[in-house]
Amino acid sequence: MKIKDFVIPTKISEAYEFAHSLGQSAYYIAGGTSAYFVQANAEKVAIDISKLPLFGITAKRDSFRIGALTTISDIMKKEEDGFILNRAAKKFVNQQIRNISTIGGNIARVFYWSDFPVVLKTLDGKIKITGFDSKILKISDVFHNSTTHKEAIGNAIIEYIEIPRLLKNMGFSYSKETRISSGFSSATVASFIELKDNKIKDVRITIGSVFIFPMRLFELENSLKGEPADFSIFNKINFNLLDKYKFNPRDGMSLEYCKHLVKTRIKDVLVESLKEALGEK
Ligand SMILES: Cc1cc2nc3c(=O)[nH]c(=O)nc-3n(C[C@H](O)[C@H](O)[C@H](O)COP(=O)(O)OP(=O)(O)OC[C@H]3O[C@@H](n4cnc5c(N)ncnc54)[C@H](O)[C@@H]3O)c2cc1C
Numbered sequence: 001m002k003i004k005d006f007v008i009p010t011k012i013s014e015a016y017e018f019a020h021s022l023g024q025s026a027y028y029i030a031g032g033t034s035a036y037f038v039q040a041n042a043e044k045v046a047i048d049i050s051k052l053p054l055f056g057i058t059a060k061r062d063s064f065r066i067g068a069l070t071t072i073s074d075i076m077k078k079e080e081d082g083f084i085l086n087r088a089a090k091k092f093v094n095q096q097i098r099n100i101s102t103i104g105g106n107i108a109r110v111f112y113w114s115d116f117p118v119v120l121k122t123l124d125g126k127i128k129i130t131g132f133d134s135k136i137l138k139i140s141d142v143f144h145n146s147t148t149h150k151e152a153i154g155n156a157i158i159e160y161i162e163i164p165r166l167l168k169n170m171g172f173s174y175s176k177e178t179r180i181s182s183g184f185s186s187a188t189v190a191s192f193i194e195l196k197d198n199k200i201k202d203v204r205i206t207i208g209s210v211f212i213f214p215m216r217l218f219e220l221e222n223s224l225k226g227e228p229a230d231f232s233i234f235n236k237i238n239f240n241l242l243d244k245y246k247f248n249p250r251d252g253m254s255l256e257y258c259k260h261l262v263k264t265r266i267k268d269v270l271v272e273s274l275k276e277a278l279g280e281k
Contacts, residue, residue: 006046012130191206200229
């Protein structure tokens with residue numbers, strides 16, 4: 001990427017208006033870690049948004065609001081009942097990148113290895129996006145697919161995300177497979193389970209890395225809803241429901257191995273989520 005100009009706005013409206021006037025050549029810099037992955041000959045005007053007031057994690061009664069400029073390191077350090085993004089932050093590459101990379105930057109542009117889009121799509125919640133107007137949208141709508149994501153964000157600024165607090169009858173787990181310890185993901189799987197009357201009331205499963213854009217497995221989820229909160233149900237998962245998806249194996253994996261890995265990890269995260277929902281961990 002060639003930077004032909006550089007501005008440092010201090011107001012969200014100023015940053016957006018500038019980006020809007022530039023169109024395709026505008027490039028917000030938050031942590032700046034993705035600049036490396038932008039086409040080498042692309043000419044951009046960098047809009048450094050790191051001075052905008054979008055920092056920090058605010059605990060609310062049923063949720064947590066995370067400013068877009070909050071670093072992955074700060075998310076990792078946050079310890080509070082019901083806050084679970086720190087689990088994904090611990091699996092994020094290495095401390096150097098965690099120190100610089102922001103949650104907004106991680107979800108504004110989705111690479112196959114991006115951790116937080118997979119996690120947020122599973123937890124759902126809200127996202128505030130500001131262009132000429134501000135909108136608060138459901139994360140699941142924005143991250144439905146790459147088109148909805150592109151349309152919702154465009155050149156606008158993500159201000160914050162708000163995710164639900166994990167309550168007593170709920171469980172969450174995130175699995176990330178890499179070939180070497182700080183390598184890009186070969187397969188990521190996140191799951192969430194909510195119990196009611198000792199049955200699975202809600203279950204969400206999202207797969208990343210092996211698809212271009214993270215994918216929720218709605219049919220598989222539906223097949224588990226209403227089942228008893230018993231680990232044996234995971235031995236009967238109908239994995240044929242995955243046959244219709246086009247997998248992109250990474251790191252030289254064969255397609256067969258890739259599918260096998262994903263199935264194994266789905267089971268693992270579901271077991272961990274159920275354990276937590278049952279209060280066993
Ligand atoms: C070697 C290496 C390995 C990595 N491994 C992983 C990994 O395993 N998992 C993982 O999840 N990530 C990984 N990353 C980080 C990831 O690829 C992104 O580079 C990073 O998350 C972007 O965050 P940032 O704050 O640096 O954003 P920037 O690079 O500053 O910006 C990224 C994009 O988002 C836009 N943007 C930034 N903030 C906002 C905002 N608030 N509103 C709207 N648009 C915005 C920018 O215009 C740009 O297009 C890795 C990075 C490197 C360099």
